[in-house]
Amino acid sequence: MEILRVENLSFRYPGAPREALRKIDLAVGAGEFILLCGPSGCGKTTLLRLLKKELSPVGEKSGEIFFEGMEQKTLSEPGDIGFVRQDPESQIVTDKVWHELAFGLENMGLPQGVIRRRVGETASFFGLQGLFRQRTDTLSGGQKQLLNLASVLVMQPKLLLLDEPTGQLDPIAASEFLSTLQKLNRELGLTVLLAEHCLEEVFPMADRVLVLEDGALLAEGEPREIGPALSEIRRDHPMLRALPSAVRIQLSLGGEGVCPLTVREGRDFLERNFPDAREEEDKEKDEGKPTPSEDGEVAAEMKNVFFRYERDGEDVLRGLSLSVKSGEILCLLGGNGAGKSTALNLFAGLERAYRGKVLVGGKPVSSYRGGSLYRGNLALLPQNPQTVFVASTVRGDLAEMLQTMNFTKEEEKKRLEEISRSMGIDRLLDRHPYDLSGGEMQKCALAKALLSEPKLLLLDEPTKGLDAFAKEELRALLVSLKEKGMTAVLVTHDAAFAAEVADRCAFLFDGEILSVDSPRNFFSENSFYTTAANRMARGILRRAVTCEQVISGCRRAVEKRGKSERFSDNGGFAPQETEEREASKAYGGEGGSE
């Protein structure tokens, strides 16, 4: 049965030169799990908001939206369509968990007894009993987002719309959230329409995937069809980078057979097609990144550092020792509450260790007086880049920063131009910082931090909420900064990003560093805390940690095979150059936008 139908929907924001959505046609069956993806600004949010009458943006709209066969105008039950957004914080209305759960039901005018029952039932389904009487501000990010989901579901919606709900969560909370979503879909038959940019985990869950680009539907189909369909449109379509590792690896290696989605399927694919890659690897050297050396200039250092937030509290850092080499990118990884952000704050002088030494540039952090630590020494970008902005335009923020540095007017102007060119934020300068997308905001925040010309850049979760393109841009930026001599310490949960960008990775657990190594050694030694690509290839290419390394490892095996079997012609795998992809033919027809 069809629950939602969208016909020829176009939308333009007031004053915008282009349409935000162009001629979208969409039909959603009851009980479907639909994934909506596409780069930032492709119109995902606009589409989702248009589907919910109460949240429809203002602008020029044409086309029709039907919910359960009724025109959108005539709908009267807001509870029928639930909506969960990205920021866990700002969706919570009231101060107590129980009141938050009851809020929607109060609005529906239900009597006490009914509310009591439904609230109780929902709280126990979502495992919120223990938090029931707590204040909402004491919850963690993951708990808040779960509460947001629960307080929408308590109204018993028939369709659930979610706009990047895991964007602000750490991987464990995100995966918990997604599995709850899957449970809702599987066990309660709830129809789900989910917009996401982090696809590794959610991709295999979906029944159908829609890819939006520039406001138009680019591709549509089952998850297995999407990769081939996209590469049919363009061999190196940028959206391909956002797909799960298994899909990317399979497509880059020629797209043989059924498209794998999960780590397990990806591993099967590799073991079936490239069993001979194994012997290749032993000969392979650690190319590219140099192995970390114990000598080399030290940019910042911690020696046996102890820290706790409250006198009677627990130690957050217990004897942490870590040295950051000049000119390297060091990634600090570890679970929630391991003390990663705390370590950054100690370097930045925002917290003080009660025991041990924290040195920046060879001097104790506490010996920098009157803000001199932040002048030409280091800068810290916090987790939420929004907090970096205090002016009403990006230009205003950058200008204010420059004014405090006693330059001449011309020098100020020159520097502003310089930084905006090198960061690629020229066209963002006159926008309000809050109106920027996650990636744009991160770049502008970085620009502001770089104005003080730090030698050491401390970044707290820089990839949080970024899509694949923004991550790629950030990676390129960091690498180019490194080439100019910058040292960077990144705190991150994103193993794939760390594997690509880091010179060294450090694992923080229980307040101390357990291991520091090159990303290759680091991730290939770990068995849980590693990249999806590594988990997939571990049986064959033990030391491949990024998708690229897996791909190149397999290609080398193929090349070698090509040499030895050039004349034997006994089938098996053929290099992609000679292969016409037959698998994609089947899906080719549905791929293009209408």
Add this chain to the structure above:
Amino acid sequence: MRGNAGRENAFSRLHPAVLMTFFLSELLLTVFLPHPVLQAEALVGGLLFCLLLWGGEFLRELGFYLPLFVLVALTNPLFSHNGVTPLFFLNGNPVTWEALLYGIFLAVSVTGVLFWCKAYSRVMTSDKFLYLFGKVAPRLSLVLSVALRFLPAYLAQSKRVERAQKGVGLYAGESFTDRIKNRLRVFVAMVSWSTENAMEVSASMKGRGYGKKGRTNFSLFKFTSADGVFLALILSLTALTLCGAAAGMKNFAFYPRVSRVELSPVSFAACLSFGLQSLLPALWEGKERILWKYYVSKI
């Protein structure tokens, strides 16, 4: 008794309306019936209840209340020279027996009221207060709940912004001007954050159907039979005490001569009923604790 601070006590679990009635009755009677026996009863009841609520912590706080008691008790006879029974003369002024007794009476009264206020703030938490208010003005209670949600979020965000500014090096110095500028910038940023946040919250409210007619107010409080019994008890005890007041107890005077404590049946009944009322919270609490011990023994 330590570590009681976080746990909700038995008395607090009564229905907010019952609690409110009790505290109003207890406080109003204490303040408006200047009778030494009633005041003493209020003090003893309040003291016992606070002891049960806070345990050892409260004993330590008595170090503050005791000097206060003595101070109030002694100040009156030093400055007021009314009364007909001089005890001795100080700088040519008589220190009278009546003034001393009145001072003690005042001290009893003040500390008694303070104890009850302290207990009130512990028992009548904001959500209970809101719930009672909500009956009168439903909008107001929601507004307050939203405000109580907003406040901690605002404070947390403003701390984050302040640190972020320091981290990128804007007004990061320790000088006075830097600090003032920093505060100012953070405040300005917080204005736009608040607007943004308000928009998001209102979207969340609209998305969940806020603004439709016929909104109800949900609360976790239930009026049980125990609440009924308790309420009836409070009301009848208060009525008895008021009878006593009407029969002349409210006319008790210290000057020029201390009135006699009458022992008419009515005033005797009033003293008894107010005494019982003042002890009620402590008794209730004690009863529940003994019951709890009994239940625990069965676990």
